[in-house]
Amino acid sequence: MRNYKSYGAWHHRKWVLHFGLSNLDKEYRLLDKLLTSDARNFHGWAYRRFLAGISKATEEQELQYTIKKINENFSNYSAWHSRSTLLSKQLQNNIIEKDTWLKVLTEEYDLVQQAFFTEPDDQSGWFYLLWLLSQTVFPSRPFVTGFWPPNGHSNLFDPNVPSMANCNILIFFSLPVCGVNSETVSMSSSSEGLNSEFKVSWISITDDSQFSKGWRAELTDCNKCLEAGMSLTLNVQVGAKPGITSRHGPLLGVHNLTVNIELGSSSCSAPEKHYSRITWPEECKQTSKFEDSPNDIFGCPSLPLQRHLEPLSEWQEKTLTNQINTCRELLELENDSKWAMLMLARLLVAYDQFASSSEHGMDEVQQLYKRLLEVDPTHQYYYNEQLSLIRFHQITVDLHESSEHFWRSDQTQNLWVRFNHLSLSKLGYFERLTGVQNLDLSKNKLQSLEGIEMLQFLVNLDVSNNHLTSITALRPVSHLPKLQALNIKWNEIGKHMIDKNRYLFPTVLNNSAKKHLKNNLNKEEGPVHWEVYEIFGRMLVLRQLDIHGNPISENEAFRSNLLLAVPSLVWLDAENVSTE
Amino acid sequence: MGELTITKHVEYIKSLDKRKDLETALTEHLRMSGAYWGLTSMDLMGHLSEMDKEAIMVWLFKCQHDSGGFSGNVDHDPHILYTLSAVQILALYDELDAIDKEKVAAYISGLQQEDGSFAGDEWGEVDTRFSYCAICCLSLLKRLDKINIRKAVEYIASCKNFDGGFGCNPGGESHAGQIFCCVGALAIAGALDLVDKDLLGWWLCERQVPSGGLNGRPEKLPDVCYSWWVLSSLVMIDRVHWINKDKLKQFILDCQDKEHGGISDRPEDAVDVFHTYFGVAGLSLLEYEGLRPIDPAYALPVDVVDRIFYS
Numbered sequence: 001m002r003n004y005k006s007y008g009a010w011h012h013r014k015w016v017l018h019f020g021l022s023n024l025d026k027e028y029r030l031l032d033k034l035l036t037s038d039a040r041n042f043h044g045w046a047y048r049r050f051l052a053g054i055s056k057a058t059e060e061q062e063l064q065y066t067i068k069k070i071n072e073n074f075s076n077y078s079a080w081h082s083r084s085t086l087l088s089k090q091l092q093n094n095i096i097e098k099d100t101w102l103k104v105l106t107e108e109y110d111l112v113q114q115a116f117f118t119e120p121d122d123q124s125g126w127f128y129l130l131w132l133l134s135q136t137v138f139p140s141r142p143f144v145t146g147f148w149p150p151n152g153h154s155n156l157f158d159p160n161v162p163s164m165a166n167c168n169i170l171i172f173f174s175l176p177v178c179g180v181n182s183e184t185v186s187m188s189s190s191s192e193g194l195n196s197e198f199k200v201s202w203i204s205i206t207d208d209s210q211f212s213k214g215w216r217a218e219l220t221d222c223n224k225c226l227e228a229g230m231s232l233t234l235n236v237q238v239g240a241k242p243g244i245t246s247r248h249g250p251l252l253g254v255h256n257l258t259v260n261i262e263l264g265s266s267s268c269s270a271p272e273k274h275y276s277r278i279t280w281p282e283e284c285k286q287t288s289k290f291e292d293s294p295n296d297i298f299g300c301p302s303l304p305l306q307r308h309l310e311p312l313s314e315w316q317e318k319t320l321t322n323q324i325n326t327c328r329e330l331l332e333l334e335n336d337s338k339w340a341m342l343m344l345a346r347l348l349v350a351y352d353q354f355a356s357s358s359e360h361g362m363d364e365v366q367q368l369y370k371r372l373l374e375v376d377p378t379h380q381y382y383y384n385e386q387l388s389l390i391r392f393h394q395i396t397v398d399l400h401e402s403s404e405h406f407w408r409s410d411q412t413q414n415l416w417v418r419f420n421h422l423s424l425s426k427l428g429y430f431e432r433l434t435g436v437q438n439l440d441l442s443k444n445k446l447q448s449l450e451g452i453e454m455l456q457f458l459v460n461l462d463v464s465n466n467h468l469t470s471i472t473a474l475r476p477v478s479h480l481p482k483l484q485a486l487n488i489k490w491n492e493i494g495k496h497m498i499d500k501n502r503y504l505f506p507t508v509l510n511n512s513a514k515k516h517l518k519n520n521l522n523k524e525e526g527p528v529h530w531e532v533y534e535i536f537g538r539m540l541v542l543r544q545l546d547i548h549g550n551p552i553s554e555n556e557a558f559r560s561n562l563l564l565a566v567p568s569l570v571w572l573d574a575e576n577v578s579t580e
Numbered sequence: 581m582g583e584l585t586i587t588k589h590v591e592y593i594k595s596l597d598k599r600k601d602l603e604t605a606l607t608e609h610l611r612m613s614g615a616y617w618g619l620t621s622m623d624l625m626g627h628l629s630e631m632d633k634e635a636i637m638v639w640l641f642k643c644q645h646d647s648g649g650f651s652g653n654v655d656h657d658p659h660i661l662y663t664l665s666a667v668q669i670l671a672l673y674d675e676l677d678a679i680d681k682e683k684v685a686a687y688i689s690g691l692q693q694e695d696g697s698f699a700g701d702e703w704g705e706v707d708t709r710f711s712y713c714a715i716c717c718l719s720l721l722k723r724l725d726k727i728n729i730r731k732a733v734e735y736i737a738s739c740k741n742f743d744g745g746f747g748c749n750p751g752g753e754s755h756a757g758q759i760f761c762c763v764g765a766l767a768i769a770g771a772l773d774l775v776d777k778d779l780l781g782w783w784l785c786e787r788q789v790p791s792g793g794l795n796g797r798p799e800k801l802p803d804v805c806y807s808w809w810v811l812s813s814l815v816m817i818d819r820v821h822w823i824n825k826d827k828l829k830q831f832i833l834d835c836q837d838k839e840h841g842g843i844s845d846r847p848e849d850a851v852d853v854f855h856t857y858f859g860v861a862g863l864s865l866l867e868y869e870g871l872r873p874i875d876p877a878y879a880l881p882v883d884v885v886d887r888i889f890y891s
Binding site: 077 | 704707724729743747749751752753754768769770772773774782783797798815816817818821823827864865867872873875876877882885886889890
């Protein structure tokens with residue numbers, strides 16, 4: 001076999017072996033020769049897996065082979081890759097017990113340490129270490145990250161006030177899950193005069209697919225049961241029956257929360273006939289003091305994710321600390337090792353997320369990413385996103401500290417949040433901001449709004465002066481059921497010929513398009529037209545839209561499609577376009 | 581920043597037809613893919629009309645077999661790779677209605693195995709490349725329902741690795757070419773939520789080496805073809821801003837033969853139509869001015885894809 005890289009030749013060899021024209025011994029020897037001269041030949045490794053299957057070689061034997069290759073040369077990505085699959089298989093097939101798995105991981109950590117101390121610039125060991133970290137800390141099974149209303153707090157419900165007319169309960173998960181329904185999430189009430197069990201329907205906050213990170217229940221029975229001033233206490237149990245599952249496994253744990261519902265008795269008159277433009281009020285500039293815990297009002301209490309699970313086990317804590325120290329050691333020897341810096345940053349973030357004590361680590365992480373920007377400028381966008389997430393974490397973790405960004409209007413009790421001019425290029429920690437109605441993210445560097453669909457109570461969103469590059473980038477915004485005002489001025493919509501969001505939601509292109517909401521489609525349909533309906537057409541209560549400064553705003557066809565797709569629109573830029 | 585010498589590349593592609601050298605003979609079996617690479621490049625550069633559509637159509641139909649599949653050239657055996665290339669060429673020329681779509685769909689669905697994977701032809705080699713060919717081709721023909729999509733997607737998911745990437749088969753090492761095939765197939769099947777975008781995005785952006793070019797897996801040399809496979813994968817999962825686009829643009833432009841036309845795998849090497857296509861397609865994804873946009877999943881110009889799905 002002269003050409004080691006010919007797909008056809010290897011396939012032919014399998015055929016030859018099938019007819020007994022060679023034997024396993026010969027094949028293994030041939031393979032050994034090949035993988036000695038070219039240890040990265042993936043055809044060779046695939047053929048080895050094929051032979052292992054026929055000769056019934058155990059995973060243990062194959063693991064020995066990978067050790068041999070790694071000892072020959074640490075920079076053997078193929079061998080490390082092979083290890084990861086063999087070990088995973090052993091775990092899956094229950095050849096390794098859960099406790100032995102921890103021992104195995106410890107040995108793997110030792111093995112990979114040798115690799116990156118010998119050759120700190122080689123990627124193979126570092127990617128393997130990243131995998132070991134994911135096996136150590138991040139549960140692959142989903143867990144509850146938050147819920148609304150926050151535990152013990154009241155959900156004010158008032159049919160006279162449009163923004164409070166529906167009684168919603170929200171649950172958020174760490175991974176997209178399906179199977180959230182009235183069987184798997186039970187609700188019961190101890191209040192008198194009511195059926196003890198509630199039947200509600202749960203819908204995902206993105207109705208895109210079966211799987212979603214956020215689920216919402218509407219309690220439409222409420223107004224039948226309550227008289228003015230009455231309150232109701234619901235006991236909600238998430239995971240009451242099995243069935244909630246992500247693509248990676250079922251829900252971890254069972255979670256209980258209590259929800260209080262009060263029927264408000266507002267003397268509020270009928271809703272305004274004339275919608276006047278929402279603007280950011282002057283008192284934005286003043287700080288507001290919160291008497292109670294602001295974190296509990298704005299979102300779910302900002303505790304580490306692991307709050308709903310056991311704290312870090314002794315082994316986890318020891319392992320993470322070990323690895324952190326190892327990386328620090330390596331950095332002393334090689335100050336500019338990009339991989340050591342990156343790994344250390346990731347380890348510190350992982351430790352911080354799960355440890356009970358707080359974030360001294362975050363300053364060090366910021367320093368590491370700033371240093372990485374100098375040492376590895378090619379990946380600056382990635383490092384800036386990590387810095388952005390840290391920034392976001394810092395300003396949302398303790399609202400007392402960052403009170404200049406948050407305040408509550410005394411009249412309407414609405415929550416206003418201002419995060420403009422912070423160089424944010426990536427958003428996160430949405431569970432801390434669930435209750436926010438007004439959010440200003442203008443003058444940042446956002447090119448994606450991924451995750452913003454979690455803020456189900458948003459009425460007013462300003463993302464002007466960012467880097468949004470297409471209509472499709474607004475898809476997450478189309479899942480906000482209460483959105484009345486949207487400002488997307490001075491972005492880059494219409495400027496780019498490549499759409500990076502094209503395949504991230506159901507469309508005709510990926511065979512997932514749902515039946516359209518509205519049927520008054522024009523004869524000249526093109527993708528822009530379709531996008532206007534699919535994105536803006538879902539914003540059912542949108543009254544106010546600012547689009548000036550995007551190249552597409554000059555497009556007449558776009559403007560007229562917009563008016564057809566969003567009949568609720570009253571203001572387009574500063575112009576009153578209402579048809580009433 | 582260098583310049584893309586479009587006129588030279590147009591002349592280079594037009595000249596390929598008349599060549600009678602050894603390389604042309606050795607690649608005779610894959611001429612259908614060669615034609616797809618050449619024609620798509622011409623369309624992206626805005627010069628498709630300069631090719632002889634009629635002659636190409638005549639030759640293309642000679643490559644169709646009774647089974648419904650297409651071969652790489654006349655008198656060669658049919659294969660799923662060349663069936664996809666043939667359908668892509670027909671899409672470029674808006675001639676999809678000229679074939680019996682049911683027959684082609686039957687050929688492809690006949691290649692699906694029990695575990696959801698696809699064989700390349702009757703001889704049974706299985707590879708995720710063929711999953712992409714099947715899903716892309718059937719979607720263009722609007723006959724994706726002829727296969728078991730759920731199983732096809734499950735098989736691809738079973739090829740996912742510890743680094744977020746995908747290999748040829750379950751257990752196969754992550755490789756940018758396979759990653760494109762798997763991510764593209766999942767994109768077209770509406771199953772991109774199966775991809776861990778941050779994990780894979782990081783692995784992909786680490787393919788960029790100091791010279792600005794992209795390699796296909798760790799510790800390997802950069803090659804212009806990865807400008808397509810890595811780049812289109814990054815675009816589909818919205819992580820393309822994690823690489824340095826300007827440096828990549830410059831690398832591709834440095835791989836041109838500005839005198840005789842064509843693009844090679846790396847600077848100073850010999851050119852071929854394969855790398856010419858991937859270079860031009862990569863520059864299109866990087867929004868190089870003067871090129872028309874290409875769709876990252878179907879690997880066809882955006883207006884061709886839009887014409888098929890939106891009218």
